Amino acid sequence: MWREVVKTSRCLVPAVGWYEWKEAEVTDSATGEIKKAKQPHFVHLPSNRILAFAGVMSSWTSPDREVAMLTCSILNTRG
Numbered sequence: 700m701w702r703e704v705v706k707t708s709r710c711l712v713p714a715v716g717w718y719e720w721k722e723a724e725v726t727d728s729a730t731g732e733i734k735k736a737k738q739p740h741f742v743h744l745p746s747n748r749i750l751a752f753a754g755v756m757s758s759w760t761s762p763d764r765e766v767a768m769l770t771c772s773i774l775n776t777r778g
Contacts, residue, residue: 704755711751712773716743 720737727734744750756771 710756712754
């Protein structure tokens with residue numbers, strides 16, 4: 700499915716950072732029960748410098764529009 704797109708339609712997606720979700724234990728104030736929750740953690744370069752993610756892009760036209768739209772998706776993997 701992705702073979703041709705990765706060969707012919709690669710792109711860079713600029714960003715200042717991204718969110719990693721870390722599991723944390725929180726105490727329910729009403730019951731005192733300890734629960735697991737996910738806490739967002741913003742990861743960025745020093746001084747908020749711009750970085751780029753690897754991506755793929757494509758152009759498509761919705762049936763109800765006459766103008767083509769450029770779309771992209773960031774590629775990622777577990778590290």
